[in-house]
Amino acid sequence: MNVAIVGGTGYGAVELLRFLYNHPHVTVVKIISHSNSGTSFSEVYPHLVNIIDMEMDSFDIDQLAEEVELVFFATPSNVSKNYIPGLIDKGVKCIDLSGDFRLRDGEQYQHYYGEEMAAADYIVKAVYGLSEINKEAIKDALLVANPGCYPTATTLGLIPVLSHNLAEYQHIIIDAKTGTTGAGRSLSQGFHFSEMQENFKAYKLGVHKHIPEIEQVLSDTANEAIQVTFTPHVVPMTRGIMSTIYVDLKEKQSTKELINLYKEFYQDKPFVRIREEGVIPQTKEVYASNFCDIGLYADERTGKLIIVSVIDNLVKGASGQAIQNMNIMNGWDETTGINQLPIYP
Template sequence: MDVAIIGGTGYGAAELIRLLHHHPQANVKKIISQSNSGVKMSEVYPHLTNIMEIEMEDFDAEALAKEVDVVFFATPSNVSKHRIPELLDLGVKVIDLSGDFRLTNRELYKEYYGEEMASDKYVNQAVYGLSEIYREEIRKAALIANPGCYPTSVTLGLMPLIDHQWTINETLIIDAKTGVSGAGRSLSLNVHYSEMNENMKAYGVGKHKHIPEIEQILTDRFSEEVQVVFTPHIVPMTRGILSTMYVDLKDSKNTAEVIDLYEQYYKNDPFVRIRKEGVMPATKEVYGSNYCDIGLYMDERTNKLIVVSVIDNLVKGAAGQAVQNMNIMFGLDDMAGLELLPTYP
């Protein structure tokens, strides 16, 4: 397959290139960047010297339609919604790593993203690309709305409980922490070394744009409205997300019973790994990989289940899941190009 990446200078694009370079059936043919047209990718990312010497180009929908099979958008929000319709109309498959097509509610999109959503004609074509949950829909899709990094960690951590309706339909409490790469490559005061080193801080409290995304997907699966209290934190590490969820269950369970539910639920999903009783996952254990590792503890004293879910925000939380979705769309093995061991330590 010939592939194009739009938004070539961000971390998402760099990670797509790394993963696709190892893919047995994918070839990165074009990289699009309006601000760096004519510049070689290796000039922006010297670690790609002699590996990715492609010159970046301006966006040309008709040229892309003639030359590639699938286009990845690794752009900021409120960019892809202006370009993707042209490609869809030309019959090109698209995987969008931004948030432009994730939400279905126009009012929520405007509240959290600050602009109007794309036309219903195109929003209604989008399939939410949570690979393990919407596999059949992804197979038939022309447009994938790749999930956000936090929602991937959270929803994979909660989905077995939601689908089997083990939870009491009350507000779910989510405490999540991310590395600084989640803020992107653009300069920002809050991720300067002197601001971030030996520091940890909550941000977007009650207003983070991933709140409606998480609630939308959990509500879709639960068939009743689900609300979450979601507090994200930024911590002084480069990669990784650790989400801790506190859940009230309808019936009394022990840890072993919950682990059994999760193991059965994800038994056919190679990238979700369930820890044994008494073992909790760490972000370093998925670093650089497409794995989501989940640990579980049933606090029988309070009858609360504690779910700990970890991912690499740039891989399973972005580029890795996008490649996994491409594999599903084209009838390939989920693991094609993604059989990379986590980097440790």
């Protein structure tokens, strides 16, 4: 199958290429970059010289529709909503790695993203691409809204306990950390080496655009409105997200009982690994992989469940899950092309 990538110079695009290069069913025939049209991809990413020397193109919807069957949008927010409708009207499948089609509430989108939401006719066509939860809907989707990185780690950690009605829906606290690639490749003073090295900071308290996405997924799970306290932090590492989540249990549960519940919930989900009692996952253990590792601790003294969920923000939090969704959309084994070992150390 021929595919294209729009947004060719960001970290999402180069991660897509890393996996798609050896995917047995896919050929990347176009890389689209408005700012670098006519430039070889290996000029932007020299580590790919003599491997991917494809010249990047500008966006031409008619040409794309003739040459490819699926397009990945690895673009910033408020970009893909202007291009995807025309493609899916022509029958081209699209997977959007930005947030343009994730939210259903236009007021929420306006508040957190600062622009008007995509047209309602296309929002309703979008399937939220949390692969482990929405697999059946993804199979028939023409447009998949790939989840954000923080929401992927957080909701995979929370959905089992909420779906079994074992936790209070109020006072969910999410303390999350990301590596610097979460900010993308664009220059920013706060992410210069001298600003970030040996530093650890919270940011966007109360206004992070992943807040409504997390709340939407959890509310769908619980069938009632859920609000969360979400505090994101950036730490001086390249990749990885650790989401540490605190919920109040409705009744006394042991750590072992909850681990067994999580193992059963994710028993047929190849990329979610539940750790044994007393073992808490680390970001290094999922580095450059599509795994989400979850550790649990039921604090019988306080009645709280502590959930630690780790992913690689560029893989399971972006490009890896996008390819997992592509596999599901096309009826292939969902692990195809992405069932790689984490890099360690």
